[in-house]
Amino acid sequence: MSEWDDIEGFESWSRKLRSLLDAAADAAKQTNHDSRFAMSERLIEFVENSFPNDEKIRALDDIASKAAIGLLEQNIDERLKSIVTRNTELAQLSKQFDIGAEDARTSAASIRFERARKTLEVLNTGVETMQDLRSTLKTGTDRQLIASIDKAVTAARKVRDLLQKS
Amino acid sequence: MTPLAHLARHAQRSCFAVLALCAAAGCATPPDAGRLADASAQLRSAIAASGSTVAFELDAAGESERARQLRDAWAAPDRSAVALSQYSDAVAGIIRSGREGGDTVRRLADAGVQLASGVGIALPAAGAVAAGVDLAAYVYQQIALARSAASLEQSLARMQPAVDRIADVIGHQLDDAQAILFNANKVAEVRMRDQFSDETGYLLALRKERQALYRVTPLTTANAERLLQIDKVERTVTSRLEPMDAERKASSIRVRNALLLIAATRQAVIDWAGAHRQLLAAVRDGSAVDPHALLQSVVDVRELIRKVRAQ
Numbered sequence: 001m002s003e004w005d006d007i008e009g010f011e012s013w014s015r016k017l018r019s020l021l022d023a024a025a026d027a028a029k030q031t032n033h034d035s036r037f038a039m040s041e042r043l044i045e046f047v048e049n050s051f052p053n054d055e056k057i058r059a060l061d062d063i064a065s066k067a068a069i070g071l072l073e074q075n076i077d078e079r080l081k082s083i084v085t086r087n088t089e090l091a092q093l094s095k096q097f098d099i100g101a102e103d104a105r106t107s108a109a110s111i112r113f114e115r116a117r118k119t120l121e122v123l124n125t126g127v128e129t130m131q132d133l134r135s136t137l138k139t140g141t142d143r144q145l146i147a148s149i150d151k152a153v154t155a156a157r158k159v160r161d162l163l164q165k166s
Numbered sequence: 167m168t169p170l171a172h173l174a175r176h177a178q179r180s181c182f183a184v185l186a187l188c189a190a191a192g193c194a195t196p197p198d199a200g201r202l203a204d205a206s207a208q209l210r211s212a213i214a215a216s217g218s219t220v221a222f223e224l225d226a227a228g229e230s231e232r233a234r235q236l237r238d239a240w241a242a243p244d245r246s247a248v249a250l251s252q253y254s255d256a257v258a259g260i261i262r263s264g265r266e267g268g269d270t271v272r273r274l275a276d277a278g279v280q281l282a283s284g285v286g287i288a289l290p291a292a293g294a295v296a297a298g299v300d301l302a303a304y305v306y307q308q309i310a311l312a313r314s315a316a317s318l319e320q321s322l323a324r325m326q327p328a329v330d331r332i333a334d335v336i337g338h339q340l341d342d343a344q345a346i347l348f349n350a351n352k353v354a355e356v357r358m359r360d361q362f363s364d365e366t367g368y369l370l371a372l373r374k375e376r377q378a379l380y381r382v383t384p385l386t387t388a389n390a391e392r393l394l395q396i397d398k399v400e401r402t403v404t405s406r407l408e409p410m411d412a413e414r415k416a417s418s419i420r421v422r423n424a425l426l427l428i429a430a431t432r433q434a435v436i437d438w439a440g441a442h443r444q445l446l447a448a449v450r451d452g453s454a455v456d457p458h459a460l461l462q463s464v465v466d467v468r469e470l471i472r473k474v475r476a477q
Contacts, residue, residue, distance in 0.1 A: 041352075044355070065360050080346065090242045
């Protein structure tokens, strides 16, 4: 026998709903999400079982549905809030992993002799540019000379920047 | 001194150190971290899919504002999955660098030879240079392996507490996401029931009337006719409830797949942290890495993401 079997007429259904709403108010005050979920299920059962389906009973059903949704939304909001709260720590941990990744990349680069290779590459480019400049000084036009000087300056700057960094 | 000569001298000096390191560390090649990196990429998709599938359920329940809030909030778990993935890639990069030590020396030597000839420095005969480079490459390969093992151990050991903590925090985020899924699904059910309340209410009335007629004995002709009529009307009303039943079935499949995805993601996070711990142990004491659990969770997660996206 279920809790709905002996309820007959609008007054009885109304009384039943009032007792359910009192229990729902208690559940809403508690921190336990499961009891709110269980309470919302009882309110849904009320809607399923209330009878007859006339306007007055439908008004009760509407109240019960809204109360059930309210409890469920409260659960959702609290879980959302809990996700947001935890996100602060997650953001800090993510930063820690960024630093860990950067350290690991630096280790990998050092194992690959990356800085030495880059230095040599920049120096090679610088030497090539200077050699171009020298041959332009001998044979080229003014415009070619200016372009070669620009390139040489850029190459010299790269070498300087790299030396400053090391 | 040319870079090449410097390299050769460095190689000679390092040779003894390498031999000593090899003796100490057993010169074991660092374990493969590629699987950890692959699993991290999959984990990233799984965490993103878990968030979006729950947000979809909120939308389906008519809770679009809360769906938006969840999507915004889920940016942090997404971002942490990206950080995990990049970290795993970088760890795998240390091991790759160790393995590619010999090639590095050859590339470095090529650049050195180019520079020396560019500035007009006379180099030894080509054969001698090549032999020097080969020796340097071999020696450096050993140095790189030993250095990569040491760097890897340092990186893994430093990050292990953060790995354990992030696995725990992401696990809790997934628990909350799962609870939101349950509640959102219930809200959707209540709203759908409201939408079809005329039909469900009428069905209830018909059922009650039929039960009342069953209790009247003996069965009169009028009551028998009424029972037949109730049957007919009931079928008509039930057919009007078909859209609700169809949506219920679809929603139940969606929720089941979402729950499986969340559970698999939670397991994948645990397995990822476990694999990280195993990798650290492997680097420290040369124990084998068993990728079975990690690979299985990757397979599970991939299949579930496919299912969830196909919905």
